[in-house]
Amino acid sequence: MAVRKSAQKSNISAEELTKYYREMLLIRRFEEKAGQLYGMGLIGGFCHLYIGQEAVVVGLEAAAEEGDKRVTSYRDHGHMLACGMDPDGVMAELTGREGGYSKGKGGSMHMFSKEKHFYGGHGIVGAQVPLGAGLAFADKYLENGRVTFTYFGDGAANQGQVYETYNMAQLWDLPVVFVIENNQYAMGTSVKRSTKSPALWKRGEAYGIAGEEVDGMNVLAVKEAGERAVAHCRAGKGPYILEVKTYRYRGHSMSDPAKYRTREEVQKMREERDPIEQIREMLLTGKHATEEDLKAIDKDIKDIVNKSAEFAKTSPEPALDELWTDIYA
Amino acid sequence: MATEILMPALSPTMEEGTLAKWLVKEGDTVSSGDILAEIETDKATMEFEAVDEGIIGKILIDEGSEGVKVNTPIAVLLEEGESYDASAVSVPAASEEAAPAGAPAAPAAAAAAAAPETAPEVDESPDYPEGTELVTQTVREALRDAMAEEMRGDQNVFVMGEEVAEYEGAYKITQGLLDEFGAKRVIDTPITEHGFAGIATGAAFGGLRPIVEFMTFNFAMQAIDHIINSAAKTLYMSGGQMGAPMVFRGPNGAAARVGAQHSQDYAAWYMQIPGLKVAMPYSAADAKGLLKSAIRDNNPVIFLENEILYGKSFEVPKLDDYTVPFGKAKIWRKGDDVTIVSFGIGMTYALDAAEKLAADGINAEVIDLRTLRPMDLPTVIKSVMKTNRLVTVEEGWPQGSVGSYIASEVMQQAFDYLDAPVITCTGKDVPMPYAANLEKHALITTDEVIEAVKQVTYR
Numbered sequence: 001m002a003v004r005k006s007a008q009k010s011n012i013s014a015e016e017l018t019k020y021y022r023e024m025l026l027i028r029r030f031e032e033k034a035g036q037l038y039g040m041g042l043i044g045g046f047c048h049l050y051i052g053q054e055a056v057v058v059g060l061e062a063a064a065e066e067g068d069k070r071v072t073s074y075r076d077h078g079h080m081l082a083c084g085m086d087p088d089g090v091m092a093e094l095t096g097r098e099g100g101y102s103k104g105k106g107g108s109m110h111m112f113s114k115e116k117h118f119y120g121g122h123g124i125v126g127a128q129v130p131l132g133a134g135l136a137f138a139d140k141y142l143e144n145g146r147v148t149f150t151y152f153g154d155g156a157a158n159q160g161q162v163y164e165t166y167n168m169a170q171l172w173d174l175p176v177v178f179v180i181e182n183n184q185y186a187m188g189t190s191v192k193r194s195t196k197s198p199a200l201w202k203r204g205e206a207y208g209i210a211g212e213e214v215d216g217m218n219v220l221a222v223k224e225a226g227e228r229a230v231a232h233c234r235a236g237k238g239p240y241i242l243e244v245k246t247y248r249y250r251g252h253s254m255s256d257p258a259k260y261r262t263r264e265e266v267q268k269m270r271e272e273r274d275p276i277e278q279i280r281e282m283l284l285t286g287k288h289a290t291e292e293d294l295k296a297i298d299k300d301i302k303d304i305v306n307k308s309a310e311f312a313k314t315s316p317e318p319a320l321d322e323l324w325t326d327i328y329a
Numbered sequence: 330m331a332t333e334i335l336m337p338a339l340s341p342t343m344e345e346g347t348l349a350k351w352l353v354k355e356g357d358t359v360s361s362g363d364i365l366a367e368i369e370t371d372k373a374t375m376e377f378e379a380v381d382e383g384i385i386g387k388i389l390i391d392e393g394s395e396g397v398k399v400n401t402p403i404a405v406l407l408e409e410g411e412s413y414d415a416s417a418v419s420v421p422a423a424s425e426e427a428a429p430a431g432a433p434a435a436p437a438a439a440a441a442a443a444a445p446e447t448a449p450e451v452d453e454s455p456d457y458p459e460g461t462e463l464v465t466q467t468v469r470e471a472l473r474d475a476m477a478e479e480m481r482g483d484q485n486v487f488v489m490g491e492e493v494a495e496y497e498g499a500y501k502i503t504q505g506l507l508d509e510f511g512a513k514r515v516i517d518t519p520i521t522e523h524g525f526a527g528i529a530t531g532a533a534f535g536g537l538r539p540i541v542e543f544m545t546f547n548f549a550m551q552a553i554d555h556i557i558n559s560a561a562k563t564l565y566m567s568g569g570q571m572g573a574p575m576v577f578r579g580p581n582g583a584a585a586r587v588g589a590q591h592s593q594d595y596a597a598w599y600m601q602i603p604g605l606k607v608a609m610p611y612s613a614a615d616a617k618g619l620l621k622s623a624i625r626d627n628n629p630v631i632f633l634e635n636e637i638l639y640g641k642s643f644e645v646p647k648l649d650d651y652t653v654p655f656g657k658a659k660i661w662r663k664g665d666d667v668t669i670v671s672f673g674i675g676m677t678y679a680l681d682a683a684e685k686l687a688a689d690g691i692n693a694e695v696i697d698l699r700t701l702r703p704m705d706l707p708t709v710i711k712s713v714m715k716t717n718r719l720v721t722v723e724e725g726w727p728q729g730s731v732g733s734y735i736a737s738e739v740m741q742q743a744f745d746y747l748d749a750p751v752i753t754c755t756g757k758d759v760p761m762p763y764a765a766n767l768e769k770h771a772l773i774t775t776d777e778v779i780e781a782v783k784q785v786t787y788r
Contacts, residue, residue: 032361036380039337041399046341069535102568112567119534120567124558130524131559134531141487141513141537164524171519249362255340257373263364270362326569327603329627 012220014288020062020219021279022297024054027078028276029305030087031250034077034094037309038254043094047108050078052249055275056181057082059222060149060242063230067144071119071132072151074109075181075248079151083116087304091312099315103322126152126159129178133169133239136176147233151179155186157200166207166239173238177229178204180243181216187252188260201243211241217273247273331386331411333402339368339375346370347395348403357385365404366392381406386413444745448714449707452657456618456646463644471613471645472502472578472634475620476540478650480510483538486624489516489529490542490579499544500580500639526552526577530559533573533629540624543579546595546633560629561604576623578632581609582674582724583761583772585637592761592768594725596673599631600701600734606655607702609633611676613643615699618653626655635674656703660712664692667782668712670735671722672698675773678754679722682778691786701731709735710743717748718785722778727755749785754778 031049038047050057053075061082064070072079080090085101093100093111101111109123119135122128132150139146156162157180169176180200184191191198201211210232214225222244229240247269251258258266283289336346347369353359360382368377386407390397397403405413466474480486487510492499494507494517507515518525522543529539543549549556556577564572583592599607606628610616616634623630645651661676662683671679676697683693694712698704713719719739721732732753739751757771 032380035378039339039377040335041338044341071531100568102566102570105568106566110566112563112570114570119531119571120563122559124554127527127554127559130527130555131531131534134528134533135535136531137528138532138535138537141485141532142535161523161527164519164521165528167519168521168524168528251375255343255370255372255375257375259373263376326565326567328606329564329569329572329574 014283014286017279017283017286017288018297020058021276021283021294022301023058023061023082024219024276024279025297025301026087026304027054027058027081029301030081030091030308031077033305033309034091035250035254037091037095037312042313043108044096045107046074047094047254048075048252049250049254050075050248052269052274053181053183053216053246054078055219055222056179056216056244056246059219060177060179060226062219062223063226064147064149065230067117067146068230069117069119069132069135069139069146069148070151071128071135071148072121073125073128073153073156074121074123075153076109076111076121080111080113080118083113083118085111085113085116085118087308088311091308092315095312095315096317097312097315098318099311104318105322105326126156126161128152129156129159129162130165132178133165133174133176136169136174136239137172140172140174145234147175147177147230149177149179151181153186154180154182154184154191154200155189155194157203158186158194163203163207166204166209169239170207170209173236175233175236176239177226177233178209178211178239178241180241181246182243183246183248185248185252185260187256190260199243201241204241209239209241210237211243214242214244216244216246217275217278219275219279331405331407331413332381332383334365334404334406336390336397336399336401336403337368337377338399339370339377340372343370343399345396345398348390348392348397349374351388351392353385355385355388359383359385359406383408384411386411443741443743445710445714445743448711451705451708451711456614456653456659457648457651462647464647465642466613466645467640467642468610468613468616468634469500469502469639471617471643472620473504473506475617476503476624477506477509479621479624480506480514485536486538486540487514487516488540488542489518489525491518491520491544493517493542498542500636502634502639503542522548522551523555526555527559529575530555530573533560533575534563534571538624539575541575541577543577545591545636546579546581547591547593549577549579549595556605556629556631557602561602564628565604572627573629574627576620576630576632578620578623579634580636580639581633582635583768586763586765586768588763589760594723594756596633596701596723597725597729597731597734599633600704600731602702604629605702606630606700607633608655608700609673610699611638611673611697613641614645614651615653615659615697617645618651619655619699621650621652622655625652633673638674653699655700656705657699658705658708659697659699660694660708661697662693662695664694665716666692667718667720667786668694668696668709668716669720669722669778669782670696670698670709672701672731673723675722675724678773678775678778681775682782685775685779686782689788691782691788693782706735706738706742710739713739713743714746717746719747719751720754720778720781720785721751722754722773724756724772727753727758730755749787752781752785754781
């Protein structure tokens with residue numbers, strides 16, 4: 001399948017557009033706040049921000065149904081917010097506090113929510129890919145009709161275990177959507193410096209897996225592609241690959257000076273392709289919302305994020321005896 | 330309200346940096362994401378972005394300033410219509426709560442009781458009631474029966490691995506399982522250890538109870554990231570929300586004449602990992618009882634079998650549901666002169682040596698640990714308090730061996746009871762050679778165990 005035209009002409013309700021705007025804005029503001037708290041020393045270690053990639057998770061979550069699962073790498077804050085996890089719990093995990101999703105024992109890269117069917121938060125590049133196929137294996141075994149979204153980056157796409165997984169997922173018709181979030185840089189190595197076959201989704205063809213490339217800066221295009229992928233999986237046809245072309249505005253992690261690309265490149269992407277600005281534009285030009293409406297949403301989001309930061313600062317550090325719990329079930 | 334912009338920490342270890350260059354000047358309007366300054370850390374020059382929108386009211390630290398501590402105010406941001414007033418600046422909270430906790434709690438330091446007054450409490454209950462009917466079975470049959478019984482009892486138990494279904498197991502451990510349980514639950518995988526170990530771990534997260542057979546544990550090195558990083562650590566990383574109830578099993582250690590890459594004992598490796606349980610049975614009864622316990626366990630279990638033991642016969646209790654608990658050693662032979670501790674195939678040397686030593690009038694107490702994590706150290710220590718001498722036996726390499734861990738624990742917990750240094754008998758510190766004579770020499774031998782016992786008993 002070729003690249004599809006974006007969904008700008010289809011009938012999208014004001015309500016739906018507003019929902020995506022809100023959800024993407026929440027991720028953006030949350031991540032900006034996380035960056036700020038990092039700068040203040042409240043968040044330690046690694047912290048990989050999702051700014052620029054918001055349309056990917058928001059679009060795919062719009063294609064998901066209750067009970068569907070998701071698993072991703074260490075750049076995971078956006079996925080958690082998009083699937084409905086509580087911003088307070090996510091932010092408090094970033095600060096390593098008792099109120100965090102993992103009681104402060106996981107950190108930025110390792111959060112989970114059984115309730116929201118979010119299975120992490122994995123720090124070894126590519127390891128979440130067989131894990132996601134395994135979740136889908138369980139769903140097929142249990143015959144529950146669920147689908148698993150397995151996210152990984154263009155960097156992980158060069159790991160051997162991804163292809164071991166493609167082979168088995170197709171062999172066993174596992175209901176898994178492989179989402180390659182191609183933000184074009186694996187840390188500091190651009191896709192063109194790591195492979196001579198840059199159409200990453202096409203690698204699935206070798207295993208007989210259907211797939212397509214998607215404009216990851218356009219939430220509506222992502223949602224439409226997600227619906228095609230989910231329908232394929234739910235029909236029992238096995239896995240599906242979505243290569244979602246996106247862009248991260250910030251460095252790989254907080255300590256990345258990002259000298260491998262120009263400031264102009266980043267600026268151009270922000271000005272011309274920003275996923276939130278695109279929807280904002282649609283809301284305003286389509287007269288679905290006024291500047292005032294959007295200001296009210298902005299304020300609302302700001303309040304949610306500030307509240308999460310406040311919670312993350314005031315939630316106590318885990319009790320020392322937490323060191324010794326959760327090692328064995 | 331005016332807010333201070335603070336010197337940011339731009340890496341996990343940054344404490345101070347150089348404010349290399351301001352990219353804004355006083356009076357500039359900035360919005361979130363605009364680059365304010367370039368900051369040099371010891372590693373790189375980083376761009377520092379605005380978080381909030383506002384007007385740069387005052388630059389407090391000039392560009393070119395070196396050694397600016399993290400969290401020092403470097404500028405003041407004003408809201409529209411506001412003017413700079415040094416006295417009315419709110420400082421974002423970066424105070425005490427930012428400080429990391431103090432040193433982590435020391436492990437419950439049960440102040441090393443080098444001379445315990447009383448022997449530790451030990452569960453000495455028999456594995457099965459006296460008078461239980463016994464049947465003779467090979468380890469191979471016992472393992473198969475354990476899996477079949479557990480699969481009958483729980484629909485969510487399944488077995489996957491290379492050649493486990495149609496071929497009925499490279500070592501015939503899964504014989505008959507495909508016939509009884511069908512292809513949904515007995516699954517042949519492609520040769521892809523890393524991948525299927527990950528898929529099985531994901532399936533365990535998703536509510537199933539996988540048994541993963543590695544054709545040998547040598548091949549599990551391809552999969553060890555999933556065993557440790559995905560299976561063993563997830564319960565902890567998720568704050569107890571989810572873990573991996575599953576078994577990784579297969580032959581471990583040297584077989585015969587298969588060379589260096591197929592002859593390694595991984596007992597000491599896996600034993601080190603918190604979050605894993607590790608079993609290494611010797612007898613058929615223990616193979617059966619421990620494997621059934623492993624399949625029911627809610628944690629990832631490493632189950633180390635041995636190709637040479639597969640065909641060996643033992644008496645197995647004829648019970649509907651025979652299980653052996655983890656963390657309970659078995660005393661195979663009572664004795665007063667020396668304690669020999671082993672596990673898995675090491676037990677063949679330990680028991681053989683004990684038999685020959687008895688002829689010389691040395692009565693060895695022989696303990697089979699059966700599980701290495703949890704490890705039944707109290708049984709070992711209680712025995713050492715009686716015999717005052719300890720020899721450990723294993724086929725693995727000497728450095729960081731299971732025996733060296735036991736020796737250090739016994740030294741810390743029962744030093745005053747030792748009448749001789751502990752001797753750890755291990756395989757030789759070499760990759761496994763192919764030549765028959767060299768291979769024999771590379772492994773532990775009964776003679777070496779006898780020699781070690783004679784040394785610690787000063788005979």
